[in-house]
Amino acid sequence: MKARSLESPGKRAQADRRIYLVSMVLPLALCAAPAQAQLRVASPDGRNEATVEIRERRLYYSVRRDGRALLLPSLLGFELQGAPPLRDGLRLVDTTRSAVDETWTQPWGEVARVRDHHNELRVSVAEAAPPGRRFAVVLRVFNDGVGFRYELPEQPGLRDFAITDELTEFALADDARAWWIPSNRPRLDRSEMLYSSSPVSVIDSVQTPLTLETRDGSTFIVIHEANLVDYARMNLRGARMENRTLHAALAPYADGIKVRGRTPFVTPWRTIQLADRATDLVPAVLGLNLNPPSVIANTSWIKPMKYVGIWWGMHLGAMTWSSGPKHGATTANAKRYIDFAAANGLGGVLVEGWNLGWDGDWIQNRNAFSFTQAYPDYDLREVARYAHAKGVKLIVHNETSGGIENYERQLDSAFALYQSLGLDAVKSGYVADLTSEGHSHHGQYMIRHYRRVIETAAKYGIMLDVHEPIHDTGERRTYPNMMTREGARGQEYNAWGGEGGNPPEHETILFFTRLLAGPMDFTPGIFDILLERGTGRARRPEEPRPRTTLAKQLALYVVLYSPLQMAADLPENYAHQPAFQFIRDVAVDWDTTRVLDGKIGDYVVVARRERNGPTWFIGAITDEAGRTFDIPLSFLTPGRHYVAEIYADGPGANWLTNPLPVSISQRAVTAASRLRLVLAPGGGQAIRIRPAR
Ligand code: NOJ
Ligand code: CA
Numbered sequence: 001m002k003a004r005s006l007e008s009p010g011k012r013a014q015a016d017r018r019i020y021l022v023s024m025v026l027p028l029a030l031c032a033a034p035a036q037a038q039l040r041v042a043s044p045d046g047r048n049e050a051t052v053e054i055r056e057r058r059l060y061y062s063v064r065r066d067g068r069a070l071l072l073p074s075l076l077g078f079e080l081q082g083a084p085p086l087r088d089g090l091r092l093v094d095t096t097r098s099a100v101d102e103t104w105t106q107p108w109g110e111v112a113r114v115r116d117h118h119n120e121l122r123v124s125v126a127e128a129a130p131p132g133r134r135f136a137v138v139l140r141v142f143n144d145g146v147g148f149r150y151e152l153p154e155q156p157g158l159r160d161f162a163i164t165d166e167l168t169e170f171a172l173a174d175d176a177r178a179w180w181i182p183s184n185r186p187r188l189d190r191s192e193m194l195y196s197s198s199p200v201s202v203i204d205s206v207q208t209p210l211t212l213e214t215r216d217g218s219t220f221i222v223i224h225e226a227n228l229v230d231y232a233r234m235n236l237r238g239a240r241m242e243n244r245t246l247h248a249a250l251a252p253y254a255d256g257i258k259v260r261g262r263t264p265f266v267t268p269w270r271t272i273q274l275a276d277r278a279t280d281l282v283p284a285v286l287g288l289n290l291n292p293p294s295v296i297a298n299t300s301w302i303k304p305m306k307y308v309g310i311w312w313g314m315h316l317g318a319m320t321w322s323s324g325p326k327h328g329a330t331t332a333n334a335k336r337y338i339d340f341a342a343a344n345g346l347g348g349v350l351v352e353g354w355n356l357g358w359d360g361d362w363i364q365n366r367n368a369f370s371f372t373q374a375y376p377d378y379d380l381r382e383v384a385r386y387a388h389a390k391g392v393k394l395i396v397h398n399e400t401s402g403g404i405e406n407y408e409r410q411l412d413s414a415f416a417l418y419q420s421l422g423l424d425a426v427k428s429g430y431v432a433d434l435t436s437e438g439h440s441h442h443g444q445y446m447i448r449h450y451r452r453v454i455e456t457a458a459k460y461g462i463m464l465d466v467h468e469p470i471h472d473t474g475e476r477r478t479y480p481n482m483m484t485r486e487g488a489r490g491q492e493y494n495a496w497g498g499e500g501g502n503p504p505e506h507e508t509i510l511f512f513t514r515l516l517a518g519p520m521d522f523t524p525g526i527f528d529i530l531l532e533r534g535t536g537r538a539r540r541p542e543e544p545r546p547r548t549t550l551a552k553q554l555a556l557y558v559v560l561y562s563p564l565q566m567a568a569d570l571p572e573n574y575a576h577q578p579a580f581q582f583i584r585d586v587a588v589d590w591d592t593t594r595v596l597d598g599k600i601g602d603y604v605v606v607a608r609r610e611r612n613g614p615t616w617f618i619g620a621i622t623d624e625a626g627r628t629f630d631i632p633l634s635f636l637t638p639g640r641h642y643v644a645e646i647y648a649d650g651p652g653a654n655w656l657t658n659p660l661p662v663s664i665s666q667r668a669v670t671a672a673s674r675l676r677l678v679l680a681p682g683g684g685q686a687i688r689i690r691p692a693r
Helices: 009-014 312-316 331-343 380-389 404-420 444-459 506-510 550-559 580-585
Strands: 038-042 048-055 058-065 068-075 078-080 083-086 090-105 113-127 134-142 145-152 160-166 169-172 177-180 196-199 210-213 220-226 234-237 245-250 259-262 269-275 305-310 348-351 393-399 425-429 463-466 482-485 564-566 590-599 603-610 616-622 627-632 642-649 662-669 674-679 684-691
Touching: 038 113, 038 134, 048 090, 048 113, 048 134, 048 145, 058 134, 058 269, 068 269, 160 245, 305 312, 305 331, 305 393, 331 348, 331 380, 380 393, 393 404, 404 444, 444 463, 506 550, 506 603, 506 616, 550 580, 550 603, 550 616, 550 642, 550 662, 550 684, 580 642, 580 684, 590 627, 603 627, 616 627, 616 674, 642 674, 674 684
Parallel strands: 305 348, 305 564, 348 393, 393 425, 425 463, 463 482
Antiparallel strands: 038 048, 048 058, 058 068, 068 169, 078 083, 078 160, 090 113, 113 134, 134 145, 145 269, 160 259, 169 245, 177 196, 177 210, 210 220, 220 269, 234 245, 590 603, 603 616, 616 684, 627 674, 642 662, 642 684
């Protein structure tokens, strides 16, 4: 038995509380262990337990909660190009154990402080026959779930390798209900589909996070991954109705290889978040705890903010990205948006379509984008100077359309230019299924690219908002400049998408699925719900538009977490709108998050307290059904007097025929008060609870 610290000095410096680690080596006694030998590791509260075992010389893991099997023995291993699979003829070599309990502070987030409390078991195995290749599986069991990853140590029999298939299984014990989006549809929108729900046994091929509810409703399971750095993204493939086993399905290179590597090598963590109630899934910190601490020492320049943008006008067709009479990104227009942001205390202005490359088919012409040269009617330096003078940050747009080599060639010079102009935020975009080099949008090639962009951005002091991104695997812990991303169907679909816009239930599903991975740049805040002003006419019922009430648009600022939160509508649509005060007031950085009520696909009620302040916000949203909630305010500080500023659906409001009425009222409240929230069909409610003066 020996004691050692597994943590890097940086991690130790961040930790507020550090407990010891104990590692136990159970060496060769177990080499000759009977085939049934099971190795177990439990969560600190003892409820979750992971087991590793060798059966018929193959390695399996399983997961139980409160003694009930959730994942049955599930295979581990790899298929490799030009070598036998790393799967068969295995024997146990040794095991080590350790434990961690520390609390770390986020520079920004859904919660300020995160506790990493887990027990770890590392199981090393080797092929019994030559070449005797070795690998290990490391499991960490937390009170909120399990993470495991593979380690491939440096060894003569395994140097350079090419993974053709990761054999990891998730053999669900129960035909749980799943909420999912497909992963095998070649469409231009990647993760931008509407969610479906079905028993897991009929799943074909889906993306993660995959949220599951056991049939008895007692357990929620979320399968995802963490710390995806130099690997392919994991999707999940079903067994086509044969059973309930999901298989890891890695996104490929153009030549079909999934991952290229060289030992020593570690994979991303496969994560299985567990909770008794859907509402306990948020805030989701399992993946953050499985990422290394920040490598950015001084994070003071990284600041959450609200922003407006030359953006919705293009999606409505009132402006263009390309040059011409409707060009949105003109110097004068940018100054108008900067003035609006400054006048309303919004931190940033996004300008899309400022750079050369948008004329013609900008998806086909992706290698023509310049990231430094502006259209003649947009004076980048002058706009940067003006924004700076007004105390507003300019968010520079970089659409790549998947022209990765074109972007990488310009990355350093572009980011250096932005830095020299004092511009410290970039919104990037990857509208393409395959890169111009033919690789999957989610494969190792792109994972490496996204990481290169994050690192380069950190070097030049740039915050990132990535659209058409790789899914969030907790990068923000290590690189807090990686702030937010899209990676789901956002508001833009309400301008031009099919199905008449996102259905009223959409955001109540996003909250329990996509948002468990991390923040989302959904871009809430459309006030002209009928889209009359941007387009000059009301939409016909079958045409897309936001299928929400106006009060629900406000509630989304609290429900759908993002450290960069857009006020998405045209500035003129906020004029003379008393409800706009909520967008001015709402916080973008949180100390505490509490989900007060929620049901996947039906409704969500969340309370969050602002970082470094006493003010609370509540956001409540519902699907197409009207609902009433009775909310105790017991989370407020006892004995303190507060004022609740309430933005509720007005009389007769409903998303379909009357989405605009908002009733704004104030009420004195304390921790002993209860609020009755009445939500219209497709409606919502937004509340600011500030200390009484
Ligand atoms: C898709 C992004 O999601 C959207 O925000 C952007 O305006 C367009 N691409 C153009 O880059
Ligand atoms: Ca998009």
